[in-house]
Amino acid sequence: MSALIVTGTDTGVGKTVFAAGLTAVLGACYWKPVQSGLEDATDSETVRSFSGAEVLPETYRLNLPASPHLSAEDMGVKIDLSRLALPQVDGPLVVEGAGGVMVPLNRQAFYLDLFAQWRAPVILVARTALGTINHTSLSLMALRNAGCEVAGVAFVGDPQPEVEQTIVQMCDVRHLGRLPFLAELTQQTLSDAFTAIDIEAIRRFL
Ligand SMILES: Nc1ncnc2c1ncn2[C@@H]1O[C@H](COP(=O)(O)OP(=O)(O)OP(=O)(O)O)[C@@H](O)[C@H]1O
Ligand SMILES: C[C@H](N)[C@H](N)CCCCCC(=O)O
Numbered sequence: 384m385s386a387l388i389v390t391g392t393d394t395g396v397g398k399t400v401f402a403a404g405l406t407a408v409l410g411a412c413y414w415k416p417v418q419s420g421l422e423d424a425t426d427s428e429t430v431r432s433f434s435g436a437e438v439l440p441e442t443y444r445l446n447l448p449a450s451p452h453l454s455a456e457d458m459g460v461k462i463d464l465s466r467l468a469l470p471q472v473d474g475p476l477v478v479e480g481a482g483g484v485m486v487p488l489n490r491q492a493f494y495l496d497l498f499a500q501w502r503a504p505v506i507l508v509a510r511t512a513l514g515t516i517n518h519t520s521l522s523l524m525a526l527r528n529a530g531c532e533v534a535g536v537a538f539v540g541d542p543q544p545e546v547e548q549t550i551v552q553m554c555d556v557r558h559l560g561r562l563p564f565l566a567e568l569t570q571q572t573l574s575d576a577f578t579a580i581d582i583e584a585i586r587r588f589l
């Protein structure tokens with residue numbers, strides 16, 4: 384089994400859409416260990432619909448669309464990291480966090496701590512919009528300080544080459560490509576857009 388972690392600079396940056404495209408192109412399994420917020424389509428449902436891939440069940444399904452530690456407390460539970468070991472699957476596994484790297488799973492551990500435990504390469508999904516240099520640089524600093532291997536940054540949004548190259552150069556990080564905002568989001572449009580992602584660079588981490 385070879386796992387790839389998909390995290391982001393924030394919630395709502397496009398991790399799930401990116402993960403769906405990645406899962407499809409790799410023929411991978413997808414796992415969202417902790418889902419907080421169940422009213423809308425969950426990330427697992429979204430990935431299943433956009434990739435047709437095998438999706439493993441979440442370990443925690445939490446009602447409140449909030450930070451996982453709060454959603455768990457709201458349900459009277461505490462997320463136990465020992466229940467979140469990477470599943471053993473045949474072939475590649477794409478694992479999605481929730482929000483950004485410093486999102487608490489409980490009052491003692493952030494997602495970052497779990498990523499470091501997993502010792503799997505990390506893809507950071509980042510906006511191209513104003514503010515992303517700071518958010519991306521901070522996220523990369525945190526990941527590297529925690530000893531995580533960063534495969535690269537995958538951008539989502541309108542082209543901002545000067546911004547993207549600033550991040551690549553100043554953070555010494557691989558540019559994995561950019562997904563545009565797709566006016567129509569379907570399995571086909573995502574697959575077509577994913578040709579702009581450097582999948583061969585990603586495969587080298589499997
Ligand atoms: N490339 C894209 N084109 C069009 N819409 C997108 C794209 N990427 C993300 N979106 C939309 O933006 C919203 C947030 O995206 P997504 O759910 O992937 O974020 P996320 O980072 O996974 O959030 P969370 O932290 O909740 O897991 C969704 O409505 C999604 O459909
Ligand atoms: C509810 C949302 N869609 C995600 N599942 C969780 C995002 C947690 C963000 C926590 C924070 O950074 O304030």
Ligand SMILES: [Mg+2]
Pocket residue numbers: 398399400426479
């Ligand atoms: Mg998501």
